[in-house]
Amino acid sequence: MPQTRYQRVVLKLSGEALMGNAEYGIDAATLKAVAQQVKGVVDMGTEVAIVVGGGNIWRGRDSVAAGMERAVADNAGMLATIINALALQDAIEREGVSCRTQSALIIWAVAEPYIRRRAIRHLEKKRVVIFAAGTGNPYMTTDTAAALRAIEIGAQVLLMAKNRVDGVYSADPRLDPTAQKFDRLSYRDTLNKRLEVMDTTALTLCMENKLPIIVFDLQAPNGIERVVAGESIGTLISEDG
Secondary structure (H helix, E strand, O other): OOOOOOOEEEEEEOOHHHHOOOOOOOOHHHHHHHHHHHHHHHHOOOEEEEEEOOOOOOOHHHHHHOOOOHHHHHHHHHHHHHHHHHHHHHHHHHOOOOEEEEEOOOOOOOOEEOOHHHHHHHHHOOOEEEEEOOOOOOOOOHHHHHHHHHHHHOOOEEEEEEOOOOOEEOOOOOOOOOOOEEOEEEHHHHHHOOOOOOOHHHHHHHHHOOOOEEEEEOOOOOHHHHHHOOOOOOEEEEOOO
């Protein structure tokens, strides 16, 4: 079993990352692979919290473009993240790891409400905690929720798992073959270069609280475990780069 570099981490999973090769919804094989890696990280001794997006089920920006009110579209997106959280919770528990879902929207029948001290207590008991429904507010992305929750619970790093992109590039590598990959970046450079790592609010939160970010490919073999073990994969964004 590899040694862990971090005591507590927050893993940000986009909804699109859970699609795998599918065009919509949740890919069962991808879900199982993520759950197995989460178990591996827990077995290493690291406390794991997860923030999950909902873009595989609901894309708020598309609904807004079609005329829907932004607040309504964002609330629907929060519900999509709860669906993903429950599916991920089930997959993690089938791997034999205790898991709790906490929602920023109160839905007593399926999830606990988000309570910071309770979340920390779950982590201390080696339970995985999934934070669903973003921040509970429209106009706030799940990237912002991931940064906020990581700061609130005292995580040492924010792990941004991307779908088939192995770090931060100067342009979209799937569209521009000349795109340059960055191994390390400072917060300032990331902002100044307008690199699409996460939304500006989330990145600013990380910068103000000196929370390191590692961007890596979810599809990389044992990617989550390798990052937590301290292997240099993906892109590290930190105060000095």
